[in-house]
Amino acid sequence: MNTLIIYDSLYGNTELLARAIGEAVTGDLEVARVGDINLSGLGSFGLVIVGSPTQGGRPTQAMQEYLNRLPSLGGAKVAAFDTRLTNRWVRVFGFAADKIAASLAARDGTLVAEAEGFFVKRKRGPLAKGELERAKAWTRGILETLES
Numbered sequence: 001m002n003t004l005i006i007y008d009s010l011y012g013n014t015e016l017l018a019r020a021i022g023e024a025v026t027g028d029l030e031v032a033r034v035g036d037i038n039l040s041g042l043g044s045f046g047l048v049i050v051g052s053p054t055q056g057g058r059p060t061q062a063m064q065e066y067l068n069r070l071p072s073l074g075g076a077k078v079a080a081f082d083t084r085l086t087n088r089w090v091r092v093f094g095f096a097a098d099k100i101a102a103s104l105a106a107r108d109g110t111l112v113a114e115a116e117g118f119f120v121k122r123k124r125g126p127l128a129k130g131e132l133e134r135a136k137a138w139t140r141g142i143l144e145t146l147e148s
């Protein structure tokens with residue numbers, strides 16, 4: 001299977017996760033920052049995983065603009081993740097992954113996993129302990145679902 005991982009990242013934590021997720025993927029892999037990837041052709045990938053930092057309860061502006069301009073995904077299999085703070089108060093704003101998942105579904109993407117959030121200890125990071133491994137496990141779960 002060929003997999004595309006699209007991410008945005010201000011301080012590098014979401015990029016680290018995107019690359020860890022890529023390590024858990026089998027088959028052909030492309031990992032691209034949101035500004036470096038075309039809008040078309042996503043439907044040719046067997047799996048498209050999209051991740052962004054949560055900023056103000058949403059994906060980054062670049063990611064939102066990308067998602068807003070995305071053409072139909074033609075049923076392509078998709079999954080979404082974000083990075084987020086552990087503080088309880090941030091929950092009130094919501095999280096990026098849910099909004100990415102909703103955008104992908106609205107463009108005829110087929111969600112193959114629950115939107116997932118991974119924690120940073122502080123705004124600039126680092127990632128909380130074990131999150132890279134948890135991201136790999138999340139990815140392996142997706143692949144198992146697709147194979148069954």
Ligand SMILES: Cc1cc2nc3c(=O)[nH]c(=O)nc-3n(C[C@H](O)[C@H](O)[C@H](O)COP(=O)(O)O)c2cc1C
Pocket residue numbers: 008009010011012013014015052053054055056057058083084085086090093120122123124125
């Ligand atoms: C402008 C701004 C707004 C943020 N808003 C939220 C938020 O609403 N909820 C949250 O959990 N984290 C929030 N954060 C923390 C980010 O989630 C954190 O910086 C990000 O996960 C780090 O990922 P990155 O290194 O890939 O940029 C915010 C960070 C910035 C810079």
